[in-house]
Amino acid sequence: MELLTRHSSLKISTGPSGRAIAEPIESDLLDGLYQHLTMERQASAHYFAVSLWFAERELRGFSKFFRQECLNEHEHAEKFAEYLIARGQTVVLHDLPAPNQNWTSVEDIMKVSFQMESDVTTSLQQLYSVAERSSDVRTTVFLDPTVESQLSSEDEFAYLLGRVKFANNEPSALLIIDGELSKQV
Numbered sequence: 001m002e003l004l005t006r007h008s009s010l011k012i013s014t015g016p017s018g019r020a021i022a023e024p025i026e027s028d029l030l031d032g033l034y035q036h037l038t039m040e041r042q043a044s045a046h047y048f049a050v051s052l053w054f055a056e057r058e059l060r061g062f063s064k065f066f067r068q069e070c071l072n073e074h075e076h077a078e079k080f081a082e083y084l085i086a087r088g089q090t091v092v093l094h095d096l097p098a099p100n101q102n103w104t105s106v107e108d109i110m111k112v113s114f115q116m117e118s119d120v121t122t123s124l125q126q127l128y129s130v131a132e133r134s135s136d137v138r139t140t141v142f143l144d145p146t147v148e149s150q151l152s153s154e155d156e157f158a159y160l161l162g163r164v165k166f167a168n169n170e171p172s173a174l175l176i177i178d179g180e181l182s183k184q185v
């Protein structure tokens with residue numbers, strides 16, 4: 001009887017979605033998680049546009065590579081959305097600008113894509129330190145595998161940028177890289 005009375009008076013905190021939450025997210029960290037979610041969606045839109053650009057130019061290996069990158073980024077965005085839901089938030093999706101579709105060279109695409117990967121890494125590192133400052137261990141645990149896969153993505157893009165730079169806009173060299181990429185995955 002005493003146990004029942006104690007349970008009925010137990011107060012459980014809920015988030016904006018009404019879901020029970022064990023620990024609220026500090027506002028700086030919440031803003032950062034939302035910004036990062038938008039960044040992943042932007043990266044996905046960018047890679048989708050790039051994949052189409054290559055498909056229009058019969059470079060199917062590059063197109064396939066960027067299509068996969070588009071899916072990967074979308075998956076990352078999903079993970080952040082799922083994490084926000086798990087922490088009792090309602091996920092508000094922000095507007096995205098239209099991706100650039102006017103490229104003058106493959107090297108330009110690779111440079112911009114590498115920079116985008118590096119910006120995503122920086123954003124993750126900032127999120128990580130905000131989570132540490134707020135002693136939000138749930139978030140640091142969530143971010144750990146994301147940081148690891150982001151670093152290997154950065155490495156992959158640095159490699160590809162190096163190969164494309166070396167090709168120096170020579171169609172025959174770009175076709176060799178395209179052939180290699182079509183065999184991947």
Ligand SMILES: [Fe+2]
Nearest residue numbers: 040073076120
């Ligand atoms: Fe990503």
